[in-house]
Amino acid sequence: MTEDAVRIAYLISDRDIRNGGVALQNAIVRWDSNTSKYKAMMTDFGQCVFRNATHEWRRQQQAQDEKGAMERYMQGRLEKIGRKGYYVYTRSEKYVKLDEEFQDGEDNE
Numbered sequence: 001m002t003e004d005a006v007r008i009a010y011l012i013s014d015r016d017i018r019n020g021g022v023a024l025q026n027a028i029v030r031w032d033s034n035t036s037k038y039k040a041m042m043t044d045f046g047q048c049v050f051r052n053a054t055h056e057w058r059r060q061q062q063a064q065d066e067k068g069a070m071e072r073y074m075q076g077r078l079e080k081i082g083r084k085g086y087y088v089y090t091r092s093e094k095y096v097k098l099d100e101e102f103q104d105g106e107d108n109e
Helices: 002-014 055-064 066-080 093-101
Strands: 017-019 027-032 037-042 048-050
Touching (some): 002 017, 002 066, 017 055, 055 093
Antiparallel strands (some): 017 048
């Protein structure tokens, strides 16, 4: 289920949509009879912002990192229940590149 939640956050972000409401509270879990597994689904898209062609939008996306937000949250929750190391957050290549572009708050274009 953790992977499902992270995958959903990644798919949204990868389509140039920022979702300021990425949180476990905005996901539901349901039984999928086709796969015989529980699946996570996102439910709240009220804080979504669609991409525009500005440099500022990329900066805001770098700060938002929806996938990372979900991963860090899930990692922390798993650690609280004694599952440290079960899921380890690593920043995606997309956001590493954005970090490089906006390192130290400076534009590098």
